[in-house]
Amino acid sequence: MASENFDLIVIGGGPGGYVAAIRAAQLGMKTAVVEREHLGGICLNWGCIPTKALLRTSDIYHLFQRAEEFGLKADNVRFDIEAIVKRSRKVAGRLSGGVGHLLKKNKVTVIEGEAKLEKGSKAPKVVVKGKDGKSSTHEAKHVILATGARARTIPAAGLEPDGKTIWTYKEAMVPDALPASILVIGSGAIGMEFASFYSTLGSKVTVVEMVDRILPAEDEEISQLAKKAFEKQGLKIITKAQVEKLETAKSGAKATIKVDGKSEVIEVEKVILAIGITGNVENLGLEALGVKIERGHVVTDGYGATGVSGLYAIGDVTGAPWLAHKASHEGVICVEKIAGKDVHPMDKSNIPGCTYCHPQIASVGLTEARAKAAGHEVRVGRFPFVGNGKAIALGEDQGLIKTVFDKKTGELLGAHMIGAEVTELIQGYVVARQLETTEAELMHTVFAHPTLSEMMHESVLDAYGRALHY
DSSP, X not given: OOOEEEEEEEEOOSHHHHHHHHHHHHTTOOEEEEESSOTTHHHHHHSHHHHHHHHHXXXXXXXXXXXXXXXXXXXXXXOOHHHHHHHHHHHHHHXXXXXXXXXXXXXXXXXXXXXXXXXXXXXXXXXXXXXTSOEEEEEEEEEEEOOOEEXXXXXXXXXXOOSSSEEOHHHHTSOSSOOSEEEEEOOSHHHHHHHHHHHHHTOEEEEEOSSSSSSTTSOHHHHHHHHHHHHHHTOEEEOXXXXXXXXXXXTEEEEEEEETTEEEEEEESEEEEOSOEEEOOTTSSHHHHTOOEETTEEOOOTTSBOSSTTEEEOGGGGOSSOOHHHHHHHHHHHHHHHTTXXXXXXXXXXXXXXXXXXSOEEEEEXXXXXXXXXXXXXXXXXXXXXXXXXXXXXXXXXXXXXXEEETTTOBEEEEEEESTTHHHHHHHHHHHHHTTOBHHHHHTOOOOXXXXXXXXXXXXXXXXXOOSOO
């Protein structure tokens, strides 16, 4: 087919890609998005959104089990796994369709197919192979890679999905039936969200983690509280454990786990691999163009530039943190830089991380340990949920808000939370860090009563020996 020219072509229609395309269109660029599967990418179709739909169901089911605490009678409460999955897929489909509407509204051209890059004059040419097998070539002044990432596997140890017994996040989201037992390998956000979901519905769940604690990216104190909460719910957690071998059998899977130099065998019905993700860098022609790739991810500067003329990359394909909101913001920064706007590179320390298990976990900035390692003399504030009236009224009195300040300057170095709705609360501290707020401004901020957010204020006060309600 004949070539079609654009100002910008974005390869990938996920949270990074479609946001970049919309912002480019707003700035007057003739823009196209190439997508091989579904608009919205992994996040909207197989990640952030449908998993939250599943977890919403498990949260409600959990509350039904506690009905008597709230003066209610709810006998013989059951669930329908097929209906749970159907709702989750419906939510994903609705939002994916919404992305298509937004792109159309902003006059962004959507090209369906698999993209490959070839050397061009100003920027690489984009060759798209459609589902009909036919190819079309498109040229642009600028090309942005937003191809995302996929679940990491280790075939040598048998840590490779088969779609039946050994699952990735995709299979874990659409079970035909509730497994009696599950082994989750990896205790990051993805692993713990699925562990929480299945355990709440009644599966016997075992979590295996290679390092010495679960949720290793989080503050150590928060990780310890999370482990206690999960074990109280019935999860079995094995840390400092290495999966030596994973085999499938008619009855399920058999995992050989090495702990403290000794090997033990765990037999389960299903296995969920949550050992990380790797960028989608293959079959794009990147090597021939001279794009630098390290540990499965494209290397870029603070504005998304790859070093190859006219070629940029954003989102999961560029590495950690693998978060949709990071990808979207990178897309905006990249496009505005291309357009000649005065923009700053992203400060990744201001990107919040959220885990939507029960209890929820959220954080931003440095942990206490990392702050000390960076040379800061710190003040640490803590406030427990048990000291908050709204938390007690909600029946959610277990949790903690922790804040870390620089002792000399009052800079808010980090905030770490575990408990009900902390994935919503964390944004207050994110804004504070973005505005370079010190403890003085936070202390003099008025928080509404009764709210969970009052604990944020109290944690700040506690860092300076001024907590009022605990």
